[in-house]
Amino acid sequence: MDSVLPFIIGVVVIVIGLALSIGLHEIGHLVPAKLFGVKVTQYMIGFGPTLWSRRKGETEYGVKAIPLGGYISMIGMFPPAKGERVRSDSTGFFQGLVQDARDSSTESITPGDEHRAFYRLPVWKRIIIMIGGPLMNLVLAVALLGVLFVGFGVPQSSTTVGSVNECVLPATSERQVCAPGDPAAPGAEAGVRPGDRIVSIDGVAIESWQQSTEIIRAHPNEELAMVVDRDGAEIALTITPALSERYALENGEAVTDASGEPLTVEAGFVGIAAATERVAQPVTAVFPAVGENVAAVAGIILNLPQRMVDVANAAFGPGERDPNGPISVVGVGRVAGEIAAIDEIPVIDKAAGLIGILASLNIALFVFNLIPLLPLDGGHIAGALWEAIRRGFARLARRPDPGPVDLAKLMPLTLAVVVVLGGMSLLLIYADIVKPIALF
Incomplete structure (x- = not known):
């Protein structure tokens, strides 16, 4: 019983830290969006039912029940389709997804705000808005590792x-x-x-x-x-x-x-x-440590299919989990609780361990969100870059401006990405419950 309370405290610290990291990630999108004149209708931390919200100006700020993500709602995320509108009920399932995305984007634009739609921004402004979230996580990781290396020491x-x-x-x-x-x-x-x-x-x-x-x-x-x-x-x-x-x-x-x-x-x-x-380490030791962590997370993502196979084999077989492999939020919370509950290590080491976990989480959020697939930030960045390249070639060839890239066409792929990510999350959560990573 003596270790239960510290365990709970460790889990709560990580949950709060993760929620703050997500909230600041969304602020990284919100601030440049407002600076560039885009109308933002919602700023939300979490998913699911709304626990609390308050409207300030044209934006509703709130907290939802499941603190595992967040979002801001900007009007006009997708450009309207060229030519005559196709009825979604007369097309297939995937075409319906595309048309629904366009309809939702169009309906979000209130009369008089057409010029404030996201898709109307220049490419460089859209990239700044979308990369602002991941960069906020990178700044948080640098700050946390700075506290860890310079303040607590290694x-x-x-x-x-x-x-x-x-x-x-x-x-x-x-x-x-x-x-x-x-x-x-x-x-x-x-x-x-x-x-x-x-x-x-x-x-x-x-x-x-x-x-x-x-x-x-x-x-x-x-x-x-x-x-x-x-x-x-x-x-x-x-x-x-x-x-x-x-x-x-x-x-x-x-x-x-x-x-x-x-x-x-x-x-x-x-x-x-x-x-x-x-x-205590010099400040110059922080950035190499950040780089090493970024490279490690990128390596996990690049080898994610094999990593997930290993996780499945461990979860449903006799094998052990790789301590350097992927882990879910449930697993992260469990590790944080175990660190906080260890009686043999001093409080300073427990605090340093929790700070290190939060730094790693922010690095993971930074790298993961830059994957060039929708609905991740990297997907929007990749779309904007492709639009710039396409328009650049059109100018060189003295052809008409091809206009904005219609990312709504990628909704079927986006759905597939969401399903795959959801499946991997469920597998990791199951593995972290039945076969947790043994760090101690």
Whole structure:
């Protein structure tokens, strides 16, 4: 019961943070739309039944029951069809979708506001309006990662000993608990204690944990002089690293073979592990981190079909979920709740974890909404760019202006995209309930 309340708090923080992110995303559309004179009739956070709304001027602002999205309603999203209007009841289902979209767009234009229709804007203005939402999420991600990196700092191994092993076990050992007959760990034998800060080894001043590890691994079965700082006093110790099977390292990272399995080597081992501490990063570290996150999300999206197959196999079979794979809002909330409920980590680490999740969500919203498919923002941007290209070629060829691109013709494809996205969302939600990603 003690962990239930923190779990709920973690979920609530993420839900509120997601709702704010969506709300600011829509503001990224709303502000330039109003600046460019487009009539905006609605600004809504969420979908489904309206919980609260208030009209200010010509725009209704409100909150709906399901906080999993949002939208603004601009008049005249699609241009009228060229030539004679075709009756929707005399055509097929897909043509009916196209005509319904045109009719809805036309009906949204009140008399006297024809010049304020979205489709009448120059291409560059339409692009600014549609890209404003994703860019708002990118700005939020940069701000959140800035708080995380510069304010909270990034966990790094310090030169302080965090734990001391009792015995020597090979790196590949399936057993993690010492048993009678196991050789004692050299660190424990030498008198190293948790909390000791390593000052020097073999006369070399220690500035990083990786440096101390490299020295120890390179001197198996050799006595080494070690100086530690214990409660402000320097204490001299003598330690003899044992020759043991360890994972091969390069620049502090494990080395793997062609199949991805870690390689092992015989190296010196004393059985001590580093304590971590948060180290504030420079502002210049924020943008590379944002770029890495954007690339990671883009990689997931590019490989989404295979990723979803993997999710389905895990959800309906014995396989485990990929911790770096796609996850639904339900899964994100569950991870946030688990982070908040862990008693063993300090509050600062819990707060940093939740901020990191919100930053990742905003990066995901940024990348996902730029996919060049309707009804996503990227679909409208792609349509505007195609219109600019088409009109440019017409000018070069001295042909008549072809006019605006009729995106209403893509309504059948839009419906297919909505159905596919809905199906993937349901699969992810189901997988996050029956086979959640195990992060801890």
